Every structure is written in C-alpha cells, then in structure tokens.
Amino acid sequence: xxxxxxxxxxxxxxxxxxxxxxxxxxxxxxxxxxxxxxxxxxxxxxxxxxxxxxxxxxxxxxxxxxxxxxxxxxxxxxxxxxxxxxxxxxxxxxxxxxxxxxxxxxxxxxxxxxxxxxxxxxxxxxxxxxxxxxxxxxxxxxxxxxxxxxxxxxxx
Amino acid sequence: xxxxxxxxxxxxxxxxxxxxxxxxxxxxxxxxxxxxxxxxxxxxxxxxxxxxxxxxxxxxxxxxxxxxxxxxxxxxxxxxxxxxxxxxxxxxxxxxxxxxxxxxxxxxxxxxxxxxxxxxxxxxxxxxxxxxxxxxxxxxxxxxxxxxxx
Numbered sequence: 001x002x003x004x005x006x007x008x009x010x011x012x013x014x015x016x017x018x019x020x021x022x023x024x025x026x027x028x029x030x031x032x033x034x035x036x037x038x039x040x041x042x043x044x045x046x047x048x049x050x051x052x053x054x055x056x057x058x059x060x061x062x063x064x065x066x067x068x069x070x071x072x073x074x075x076x077x078x079x080x081x082x083x084x085x086x087x088x089x090x091x092x093x094x095x096x097x098x099x100x101x102x103x104x105x106x107x108x109x110x111x112x113x114x115x116x117x118x119x120x121x122x123x124x125x126x127x128x129x130x131x132x133x134x135x136x137x138x139x140x141x142x143x144x145x146x147x148x149x150x151x152x153x154x155x156x
Numbered sequence: 157x158x159x160x161x162x163x164x165x166x167x168x169x170x171x172x173x174x175x176x177x178x179x180x181x182x183x184x185x186x187x188x189x190x191x192x193x194x195x196x197x198x199x200x201x202x203x204x205x206x207x208x209x210x211x212x213x214x215x216x217x218x219x220x221x222x223x224x225x226x227x228x229x230x231x232x233x234x235x236x237x238x239x240x241x242x243x244x245x246x247x248x249x250x251x252x253x254x255x256x257x258x259x260x261x262x263x264x265x266x267x268x269x270x271x272x273x274x275x276x277x278x279x280x281x282x283x284x285x286x287x288x289x290x291x292x293x294x295x296x297x298x299x300x301x302x303x304x305x306x
Contacts, residue, residue, distance in 0.1 A: 016179025017204025072169015102254020103278020113243025146252025
C-alpha cells in the first residue's frame with residue numbers, strides 16, 4: 001500500500017520537509033522573521049521600479065534579507081548537488097511554455113494572495129492562520145484540476 | 157538589519173534549499189506527479205515542514221523573551237479577503253501548469269536546473285504586473301516606504 005502512494009519512497013520527502021521546517025524555525029528563533037519565499041519577487045522590484053506598491057514599508061524593510069535568503073536557497077541546493085547529487089545537474093523536461101505561463105500566472109497569484117506554498121503552506125499553517133488554511137485548500141484544488149487539464153494540451 | 161541576523165537568514169536559506177533539493181521538489185515533474193495523484197511525497201514535505209515550524213512558532217515565544225538577534229517575533233499576517241483566496245486560486249493554476257513554485261524555482265538554479273529560469277522570468281513579470289495593478293488608483297504618497305526605511 002505504501003508503494004502505491006509513494007512509488008519513490010518516503011524517507012527523502014520526510015527528511016527534506018523536516019530540514020525545511022528546521023530552516024524556517026532557525027530564522028524565527030534567531031531573527032523573529034517569517035520566511036515565505038514569494039515576497040522576494042515583489043520586494044526586489046523596489047530597487048528598480050517607482051510604482052508606489054513596491055515602496056510599501058513591508059517590502060523596503062525586508063528587501064535586503066529576502067535576497068540573502070534567496071541566495072542561501074541556491075547555495076543549499078548547490079551543496080546538495082555536490083554532496084549527494086553526484087554533481088549531476090538536474091534538468092526538467094517540462095515544456096518551456098508551461099514554465100513561462102505557469103510562472104507568470106503563479107507569480108501574479110502568489111503576490112496577490114500574499115503567500116505561496118511556503119508563505120501560506122508552511123508559515124501560515126504553522127501559525128494556525130485560518131485564511132492561510134483556506135488559501136492552501138484553494139491552491140491545492142486549482143493546481144490539481146489544472147495539472148490534469150494540462151495533459152490534454154500537450155503538456156508534460 | 158545586523159550582520160548576525162543576515163548570517164542566520166543565509167543559513168536558513170542554505171538549509172531550506174538543501175531540503176528542497178533532497179526532497180526533489182526542485183524537479184517540477186515530481187510536483188506534477190503529486191498533483192496527478194501518482195506520488196504523494198509532496199504532502200510529507202509540506203506536512204513535515206509545517207509540523208516542525210508549528211512546534212517552533214508555538215513554543216519559541218513562550219520560552220524566549222525575544223529572538224536571539226532581534227527585538228520581537230514576527231507573525232505571518234494573512235487577511236481573510238478575496239485577494240488572499242482569489243490569488244491562491246490563480247497561484248494554483250500557475251503551479252498546476254508548471255509544477256514550479258517560488259522556493260523550488262530559486263533553489264533549482266543551485267542544482268543546475270536552468271530551464272527554471274524561464275519560470276523565474278515569468279514570476280518576476282507576474283509580480284510586476286500585480287504591483288502595477290495594486291499601484292493604480294493609489295495617490296502617490298511621498299515615497300512613504302523609503303522614508304520609513306531610514
């Protein structure tokens with residue numbers, strides 16, 4: 001039964017999840033910061049754009065550490081690739097149009113919702129926020145429906 | 157922000173990115189296989205991460221007066237409104253098309269998954285469009301953000 005639901009095993013998923021949770025916890029205990037990932041896509045625009053929205057205090061005050069967090073993400077995955085991944089690059093075969101359109105709609109939606117899988121899914125659920133729970137149920141539902149539909153349009 | 161805090165944030169990112177890579181979330185194929193009910197691993201990643209974080213979020217403010225390097229604990233502030241829910245529905249559509257969300261998109265670069273740059277380009281553009289829409293109709297305040305940051 002376990003193999004039906006987890007054909008690729010379960011340990012690396014659980015371990016990875018616990019590592020991610022420990023990371024978010026480390027940030028909270030040391031700095032008190034809530035580390036969702038999507039906000040960096042808005043806060044970084046404040047360096048280049050004069051639009052009033054990007055100059056809200058919440059973006060200006062966090063734009064520096066959010067970029068450092070993003071840099072850390074890249075470093076962390078690089079470490080994994082060189083320690084456990086045998087230096088082999090990971091390559092996705094998902095079509096370019098899926099990445100582009102999905103990124104565009106997903107980026108817009110995450111910022112409109114003020115949270116993504118990490119902001120609502122990890123930080124929001126962990127702080128027992130009802131709006132985040134509703135957001136998670138909503139994006140899981142729309143993502144599951146969409147992922148099935150994409151197959152009919154030639155997507156991977 | 158002080159250097160100690162920035163360093164802590166960097167280490168947070170490294171652990172986070174390592175976890176995303178270890179759990180194969182940096183492969184959009186794995187995310188899509190969850191959304192198509194072929195492999196439920198993503199639920200273990202999300203559940204494991206949320207559980208560990210929930211324990212920390214609930215206990216830390218009880219046992220610590222303040223964070224080690226800062227004055228106070230922050231809080232994830234989600235509002236119950238149409239923006240939160242409508243945005244989440246849109247986010248899910250994008251996630252379901254690509255299998256990519258913001259964290260894995262960024263982390264994946266570290267493992268050499270360059271096609272993810274296309275998704276990141278899309279996210280940068282999508283976030284700009286959202287900010288452009290949100291800026292419309294608002295009277296230009298005297299660059300309030302910049303003043304507050306000083």
